[in-house]
Amino acid sequence: MPGISAWRATLSACCASLVGIGLARFAYTPLLPAIIEAQWFGPEAAAYLGAANLAGYLAGALLARPMAAVIAGPALLRGLMLLAAIAFFACATPLSLAWFFTWRLLSGIAGGALMVLAATTVLPHVPSPRRGIASGAIFAGVGLGIAASGTLVPLLLRQGLVAAWCGLGLLCLLLTAIAWTGWPASSAAPAAPQARSRAHRQARPLLWALYAAYALNAAGLVPHMLFLVDYVARGLGEGLATGAQYWVLFGLGAVVGPVLSGHLADRTGFGPALRLALLVQAIGVALPLLGLGTPALILSSLIVGAFVPGIVPLVLGRVQELLPHDAAAQKAAWSKATTGFALLQAAGGYGLTFIFSESGGDYRLLFLIGTGAILLALTIEFIMGILERDRRRLSRPEA
Known part of the structure; x- marks a missing residue:
């Protein structure tokens, strides 16, 4: 540079x-x-x-x-x-x-x-x-x-x-x-056409699985992003001031989350880090369902807050792993991932609001749906990780 x-x-x-x-x-x-x-x-x-x-x-x-x-x-x-x-x-x-x-x-x-x-x-x-x-x-x-x-x-x-x-x-x-x-004023050098075409064909199913997992993750975060404060204030009867304190914890998690997840990815690779992040998120979203009181709610607020922005560098890094040395393709794939995230986050917001209204204000149902969405994302990523490992093993030249 x-x-x-x-x-x-x-x-x-x-x-x-x-x-x-x-x-x-x-x-x-x-x-x-x-x-x-x-x-x-x-x-x-x-x-x-x-x-x-x-x-x-x-x-x-x-x-x-x-x-x-x-x-x-x-x-x-x-x-x-x-x-x-x-x-x-x-x-x-x-x-x-x-x-x-x-x-x-x-x-x-x-x-x-x-x-x-x-x-x-x-x-x-x-x-x-x-x-x-x-x-x-x-x-x-x-x-x-x-x-x-x-x-x-x-x-x-x-x-x-x-x-x-x-x-x-x-x-x-x-x-x-x-x-x-x-x-930076200059762009990274593009990949050679033949290598780019081969890499894109191999990466396509993994990329579409990544888009689906990222979009499902967006829906899974909605219960906390929209309803956490209201759940504490009205659902638990703690009042708006107490609810706002949990939002501050959510924000503190959001400040450190991306740096911690990025550091983890540098040590483990983006694929394993992403799967671990999805598992921890599922636990964080599910904690309010367990009725474990204030310590669990504090932990839930910090975890989910951390991964609202913390999941982003992991998915972007995964895109770069799947499309190495091709900045243009990375931008195209990241645009699709961001679009899917935005669509399901908006749909999740409207959908969960409707469900909340129709269920008579059942907060537990919202957290259950959010947990299910993230577990589905984790399942997709876990299966694709196994397939990717097998593909690499089969393509490795024998000694």
């Missing part, structure tokens, strides 16, 4: 994930009550505006590669970060529902595209033995955003809602400036 160290580029990509996902998505949750209280929008409209970012995220994941084909990598990444920052300032002036919706949608597009492009731009330039920890550092930005949503936003809201939006916009501009000169 001429003139730019791998860790400098990693810092830029971390800033990108912090701006595009950590802040653009998760900072809206604590802003939502203030928006309703200030009568900017009613409760239904405010929730609808929150969904605009998720829709934009899906669109950004789909549009990332076409945009990258037209605009040079560093210029596009800088522009996407600037767009997310500008969206914060634009939302400080709620001129109309359409205005606000448009900017929340654009911030989601920026976040989805940054999720696809930032890490895949940087990681081909990181030495292979350090890609796990570098990938974890990149996606730690998501965890920092979750943590900031529970700490920084309430402090900014003391100065008023407009000041909070502008403060977040300034923070995004600062992070954009930090990242500005850290993007």
Whole structure:
């Protein structure tokens, strides 16, 4: 990476994930009550505006590669970060529902595209033995955003809602400036056509299994992401303040999760690390079902919080293992994985909300479904891991 160290580029990509996902998505949750209280929008409209970012995220994941084909990598990444920052300032002036919706949608597009492009731009330039920890550092930005949503936003809201939006916009501009000169200017060398075609054919079934497992994992995380605080506050009768404390634990887990999972992957390989992560997640999601009290809920919050962003570097690293030396194919595969994740997370959110309503508020059913989804993902990955091992053994030349 001429003139730019791998860790400098990693810092830029971390800033990108912090701006595009950590802040653009998760900072809206604590802003939502203030928006309703200030009568900017009613409760239904405010929730609808929150969904605009998720829709934009899906669109950004789909549009990332076409945009990258037209605009040079560093210029596009800088522009996407600037767009997310500008969206914060634009939302400080709620001129109309359409205005606000448009900017929340654009911030989601920026976040989805940054999720696809930032890490895949940087990681081909990181030495292979350090890609796990570098990938974890990149996606730690998501965890920092979750943590900031529970700490920084309430402090900014003391100065008023407009000041909070502008403060977040300034923070995004600062992070954009930090990242500005850290993007690698050159792409990794493409694989030879013959080798690329052979590698793609061999990897295709493993990739589709990975997409399915990653999407199922997204659905399995929904019970905690949407219902954890409500479960503690109303389901257990502990009150909203206690519920919020579990969300802080969730955020703390999210900060360290990507780095720990990346470090594990560097030691074991991404495939084994991914399967272990899915097993631990299943346990974390299932813990509220066991009725073991506060210690189990604390552990559950930390585990699931850690893997909301912590699963991301493992899946991206697995994509790179399956498609080595082909940055373009890695970006294409990662775009598909991100799209599947976004689709099932959205579907899981709507589906579990419907089930919760129809079941009369049965929280246990939600955690049971989430556990089942992750166990199914683990089963898929476990079977594909066996098939991959057998394929390698059969293709190894005999002594």
